[in-house]
Amino acid sequence: MTDFPVPDLVPLPVLLPLLGAALTLAFRRSPRLQRGISVAVLVAVVAAAGVLLWQTGVDGPQVLWLGAWQEPLGISLVADRLSALMLVVSGIVTLLVLVFAIGQGQADDDEDSESETPLTIFHPTYLVLSAGVANAFLAGDLFNLFVGFEILLFSSYVLITLGGSAARIHAGTTYVVVSLLSSALFLVGIAAVYAATGTVNLAQLAIRVGDLAPGVALVLQLCLLTAFAIKAAVFPMSAWLPDSYPTAPAPVTAVFAGLLTKVGVYAIIRVQTLLFPDSPLQGLLMWAALLTMVIGILGAVSQSGLKRILSFTLVSHIGYMIFGIALATPEGTAGAIFYVAHHITIQTALFLITGLVERLGGTTSLDRLGGLAAASPVLATLFFVSAMNLSGIPPLSGFLAKIGLLHAGVALGTPLAWLLVVGGIVTSLLTLYALAKVWSQAFWRTLADAPKVEQTVAVMVASVRAGRHEVEAGTDSAEAAVAGAVHPTTRTLPRTMLGATAAMTAVGLLITLVAGPLFAYTQRAATDLMRRDTYVTSVLPEEVRR
Amino acid sequence: MTAAAAPALPVLPALVEPTLQPNLTLVLVTVGLVAAGTALALDRSLVRVLLGMVLIGNGIAVLYLVVSGRAGRAPFVGEDPAAISDPLPQAMVLTAIVISLATIGFLLALSYRLWQISGTDDVPDDAEDARIQRLAVEDQTSETYDPSSASTTTSDEAADDDVRQTT
Numbered sequence: 111m112t113d114f115p116v117p118d119l120v121p122l123p124v125l126l127p128l129l130g131a132a133l134t135l136a137f138r139r140s141p142r143l144q145r146g147i148s149v150a151v152l153v154a155v156v157a158a159a160g161v162l163l164w165q166t167g168v169d170g171p172q173v174l175w176l177g178a179w180q181e182p183l184g185i186s187l188v189a190d191r192l193s194a195l196m197l198v199v200s201g202i203v204t205l206l207v208l209v210f211a212i213g214q215g216q217a218d219d220d221e222d223s224e225s226e227t228p229l230t231i232f233h234p235t236y237l238v239l240s241a242g243v244a245n246a247f248l249a250g251d252l253f254n255l256f257v258g259f260e261i262l263l264f265s266s267y268v269l270i271t272l273g274g275s276a277a278r279i280h281a282g283t284t285y286v287v288v289s290l291l292s293s294a295l296f297l298v299g300i301a302a303v304y305a306a307t308g309t310v311n312l313a314q315l316a317i318r319v320g321d322l323a324p325g326v327a328l329v330l331q332l333c334l335l336t337a338f339a340i341k342a343a344v345f346p347m348s349a350w351l352p353d354s355y356p357t358a359p360a361p362v363t364a365v366f367a368g369l370l371t372k373v374g375v376y377a378i379i380r381v382q383t384l385l386f387p388d389s390p391l392q393g394l395l396m397w398a399a400l401l402t403m404v405i406g407i408l409g410a411v412s413q414s415g416l417k418r419i420l421s422f423t424l425v426s427h428i429g430y431m432i433f434g435i436a437l438a439t440p441e442g443t444a445g446a447i448f449y450v451a452h453h454i455t456i457q458t459a460l461f462l463i464t465g466l467v468e469r470l471g472g473t474t475s476l477d478r479l480g481g482l483a484a485a486s487p488v489l490a491t492l493f494f495v496s497a498m499n500l501s502g503i504p505p506l507s508g509f510l511a512k513i514g515l516l517h518a519g520v521a522l523g524t525p526l527a528w529l530l531v532v533g534g535i536v537t538s539l540l541t542l543y544a545l546a547k548v549w550s551q552a553f554w555r556t557l558a559d560a561p562k563v564e565q566t567v568a569v570m571v572a573s574v575r576a577g578r579h580e581v582e583a584g585t586d587s588a589e590a591a592v593a594g595a596v597h598p599t600t601r602t603l604p605r606t607m608l609g610a611t612a613a614m615t616a617v618g619l620l621i622t623l624v625a626g627p628l629f630a631y632t633q634r635a636a637t638d639l640m641r642r643d644t645y646v647t648s649v650l651p652e653e654v655r656r
Numbered sequence: 657m658t659a660a661a662a663p664a665l666p667v668l669p670a671l672v673e674p675t676l677q678p679n680l681t682l683v684l685v686t687v688g689l690v691a692a693g694t695a696l697a698l699d700r701s702l703v704r705v706l707l708g709m710v711l712i713g714n715g716i717a718v719l720y721l722v723v724s725g726r727a728g729r730a731p732f733v734g735e736d737p738a739a740i741s742d743p744l745p746q747a748m749v750l751t752a753i754v755i756s757l758a759t760i761g762f763l764l765a766l767s768y769r770l771w772q773i774s775g776t777d778d779v780p781d782d783a784e785d786a787r788i789q790r791l792a793v794e795d796q797t798s799e800t801y802d803p804s805s806a807s808t809t810t811s812d813e814a815a816d817d818d819v820r821q822t823t
Contacts, residue, residue: 265760
């Protein structure tokens with residue numbers, strides 16, 4: 111490789127946010143400059159990812175070996191079709207959520223109430239998070255994947271405990287310890303992989319894992335899959351998610367729900383297709399997918415808090431992606447990739463809408479919400495479209511993504527695959543039920559019909575009398591919350607926040623419009639993944655392939 | 657795998673030979689540390705959980721020593737590749753140690769904050785779980801059992817209840 115490698119766009123999605131994080135930290139006294147830097151950086155990342163997407167389509171995988179080490183030894187960044195698509199989608203999502211967060215920060219400043227997102231820490235941490243996500247998508251070796259995970263996890267620790275209120279500390283404790291355990295397991299997996307094969311480079315592993323004794327390969331696969339399944343919240347390792355996500359500030363929950371679990375799904379796709387193509391664990395993965403879908407959505411049906419309902423649907427729909435991966439056919443993998451792209455946008459949009467609901471109604475508990483459709487028809491429309499999209503109503507992208515997966519399942523035709531097809535349909539219907547419940551309760555009925563409104567006001571008045579405890583706890587100021595609960599129309603939604611949410615929903619709809627080309631793209635990506643030699647030959651020079 | 661991957665070699669040694677001979681002492685140390693760490697991590701007190709995490713992290717660091725094969729001289733550029741120990745696991749484990757140091761620091765801050773807020777560093781009961789249980793008990797003992805009021809609730813509400821109880 112030359113001294114100045116040509117594909118120098120590859121590290122930009124990692125480097126730019128890190129640079130931006132340093133700058134925003136340096137300019138922490140000037141919020142306006144911080145906002146400008148963050149937005150500029152993420153726009154640049156989206157642009158770079160877009161060019162990468164085009165490059166990988168034309169020239170095949172873009173590879174960069176860092177630090178001029180002899181080739182299989184250094185760190186490599188690889189952008190193939192899957193990585194490039196993930197980078198584009200995650201870039202757009204992080205950018206829009208950032209705009210939402212900026213809008214929320216400004217609105218909080220205007221109203222002079224306690225800010226939910228202390229800007230000085232928020233911007234650098236948020237940019238580091240996006241660098242970590244990009245690094246995980248681009249990692250060409252297992253250890254760099256681990257580092258990417260750690261970068262994004264560490265910033266997520268900070269973001270999930272922003273403000274240090276009691277509820278967030280409680281949620282953060284669970285989250286940090288669970289993440290630590292999965293990281294420890296991942297490290298053990300990397301150690302075992304290195305001991306068995308003498309490399310952690312994914313392309314080399316693709317060659318060498320096939321030579322291992324089946325038992326050894328199975329141990330490696332189990333170790334890595336378990337670590338990734340915890341991060342992706344696959345049942346039975348999903349219990350941490352609905353407990354930790356809902357307490358964080360709205361933009362943070364949105365970006366977590368959209369991206370973090372999908373990084374785990376991405377890692378599972380990568381490892382399953384590249385390292386363990388003839389995996390004996392497909393049956394196990396199918397059962398995990400089925401249980402994740404069904405148990406997740408039953409959790410959502412039984413909840414009455416909007417944030418928790420959405421967290422459970424998040425867990426449930428991870429099952430669809432695992433379903434596609436477990437089929438281990440090009441169609442299944444293509445369906446899973448399409449589903450990831452669809453689900454990142456739609457889940458983020460729904461959580462942003464939840465943030466606006468909380469702003470408008472003062473709470474996200476369905477027992478205390480009502481009349482939102484009258485209070486803000488725009489918000490109601492956004493929610494309706496997104497909810498229909500998530501639950502898979504034709505012709506939206508959620509329907510197309512599910513059809514793709516179900517089609518792949520039917521094509522495989524084993525009894526377990528049929529069971530998964532049925533499970534997928536049931537899950538889709540139950541998602542519709544859970545979200546229709548939200549619609550009829552929070553948006554359609556009048557506030558007076560909400561069962562616990564008087565109680566809410568009583569509690570809030572009591573807590574105002576009892577002192578500033580709630581203010582200290584980092585939630586909205588109690589007076590504002592009371593005002594919101596009594597007269598939901600007294601608060602208007604800040605334009606920036608509404609605009610970002612509308613844009614996010616529009617991106618979800620855009621996926622519907624470009625579904626044809628996107629499906630063709632994911633099919634090519636899946637074919638690359640299944641054939642494996644495109645990846646291996648473009649990463650490794652001829653003489654070190656063995 | 658006995659021979660180490662050395663920077664001077666363009667091609668790594670034939671690695672399919674299954675002859676990694678692990679150092680038994682190091683393996684036992686790993687097992688001991690991870691076992692003790694797991695036992696501590698199951699405790700209620702967050703500081704003990706933290707100590708457990710430290711032990712597990714250290715155990716995994718020792719595991720990387722096992723993985724790096726036989727011991728050798730310090731790996732530097734230009735040395736005879738046969739004489740030095742494998743530098744890659746060392747590089748990896750250094751990274752892992754730095755990361756776990758930072759995480760432990762954060763967890764320490766978290767447990768201090770937990771202690772500030774609640775006066776104890778015990779990991780609290782799952783708010784949602786506790787609330788569902790309380791609702792169930794209340795429903796069973798009340799005379800006016802009304803199934804429509806037996807809905808589950810959000811942790812926001814649970815937090816409200818916590819506020820009420822502490823004030």
